[in-house]
Amino acid sequence: MTDESSPSGRRVTLADVAARVGVSAITVSRALRRPDMVSERLRAQIGQAVRELGYVPDPAARALASRRSNVIGVIIPSITNNVFSDVLTGIYDTIEGTPFDIQLGNSRYAESKEEDILRVFLSQRPAGLIVTGFDQSPVTRALLETAGCPIVQIMETGENPVDMMVGFSHFDAAGAATRHLIEQGYRAPAFIGARMDPRSQRRFQGYRAAALAAGVFAENRVLTTSESSNVSLGAKLFAELMAHAPETDAVLCNNDDLALGVLFEARRLGLSIPDRLGICGFNDLEMMACAEPPVTSVRTFRQQMGKQGSEMLLARLNGESPANPLVNLGYELMVRRSTTR
């Protein structure tokens, strides 16, 4: 293929293909976008000419003429966070092979940044949008509502989707983990959280409600920070926690990085797991099952959220309306040795 590509650097256009076949440009355009509208004979000839000339449509021209780009804008709050790289993988895997391109925006957990990014996306007349959560600022929310393209909110389930939504209840998931700790006989469960974005907040609330219900909640066993999560921070926070609240016998961590830090620090402090200390993470990253001892965690379906969100978007772009615009993917508590006593 592309036998005669770039004969002189000049771009191969629709018109070139059309001339080769002896039809008008618009027919070639149709053959590519709506093959059913073109006779089989021409379709075949055009296909061959496209291959021979190495024709590739110009997305800018297409966007300008159709007033609709092939860009799917994705706004996530972090690109280093494992959680979002999994989500992204799901999105990229699904969009790949479609005519759409992904444009990624990193809001760094800032509402104002999210709004800026959205404005940039909207200037491109995106085909669709994927945004994280439902805690948008009022302005952002309004922009989304008038965006005029399908929109999926991912990572959470909630009441009023702008359009479609795929996620799970962070409150419920953290509640289930907390109840598990209590069932295992832990009587002084603590909560360690970092970054404390809206989803972390809801996880905390889930923990709090469950602990209160069992009569084992204590304010001094809650340790949170606005710093962003990492393993060292988990270790540091846990050391602090044990200094202030030595009665702590279990820790629910806002995520697995923190949990791993707690695991390492507990070992340094000589606390036996799961007897003296239970540890539960959140997200169930691959490493949790392999740790020593293996660490209990709440599995979340991150890649699936990206995949299903994208699929719903594609379906809408394909003119279909999804059976259910509000999908709850749930969670699964993966009980392991770190909390089994």
Add this chain to the structure above:
Amino acid sequence: MTDESSPSGRRVTLADVAARVGVSAITVSRALRRPDMVSERLRAQIGQAVRELGYVPDPAARALASRRSNVIGVIIPSITNNVFSDVLTGIYDTIEGTPFDIQLGNSRYAESKEEDILRVFLSQRPAGLIVTGFDQSPVTRALLETAGCPIVQIMETGENPVDMMVGFSHFDAAGAATRHLIEQGYRAPAFIGARMDPRSQRRFQGYRAAALAAGVFAENRVLTTSESSNVSLGAKLFAELMAHAPETDAVLCNNDDLALGVLFEARRLGLSIPDRLGICGFNDLEMMACAEPPVTSVRTFRQQMGKQGSEMLLARLNGESPANPLVNLGYELMVRRSTTR
């Protein structure tokens, strides 16, 4: 601002701004792109009109007319790999605030996929390209060479950059780590590697050369797989290694995930670290310093690679020619308890 934005959903164009100020569209265009070419008075008036009307340039129209998009194409082999999320962070941080947009392609460690992605990028007449490594297929290499835009190859240093290059020598880095193990008195160092992409291969070669030089190389202490890295795989491979080559007294891991798996598995096997077994990772992810015991690793400057690569690209797009088109960022051996005996 945007007092009267979308009075009827119609897009605000250059012409609208021009009419408001009483100048021609081209003057507005110039005021935005080359402010020095417009009188101060008009510049101010135009700036105000832009704000009042909420004008945002249409990137598609701009790309079509100028025959150059504002897209910087980035091709990486994986988005889940921590290494590349760090690189990406460096890139996004640097490009943010410039008029450029990033388009991300995931080649999944496949040459053919890389070529496909590149073709898609090229169809957009990108402003610049960032690609991973220098092991492109001949076709891809040729496409890059005729791309007609600045290009940065990141992650490695090598002989023939297509244009610019920022990275380090994986061979040297792995060699240094191996020599460290030998200096610490380890006499049967093994190598565990997963995925074995070109950079992993070069790390292996660095290990091999150093081990051979010291007379401690043994084929049966090399365990590699094409599976992709994760912690469990590290544990699994290490268990296998110890079954086949029980004399092993140290392990150089292709990356930190594997190293962490080795750490956990060593604990399960009851091997004391660093006495019975030395462990050295690669990349120095944050968690290595916090592990118990802290794990020696080769620090690589991932975010810096993304940052500096982007900066070189931006400089070129700004008409400057970089002082040095071939930057070696080096590495740093972070010696910790896991190999100190």
Add this chain to the structure above:
DNA sequence: TTAACCTATGACAGCGCTGTCATTACTTGA
């Protein structure tokens, strides 16, 4: 048989912007 209706194709304008080449009004130096 004929009006009504499809199906396959084409003509045309225009999406919103920028490259190129004027044009106008000032400076400037000798």
Add this chain to the structure above:
DNA sequence: TCAAGTAATGACAGCGCTGTCATAGGTTAA
């Protein structure tokens, strides 16, 4: 004083494609 230069602005065409409407030829139903 005037040719030559500079700074600031504008006119115009066209980037490559698609939406819209028109057209030609063939099919259908009554």
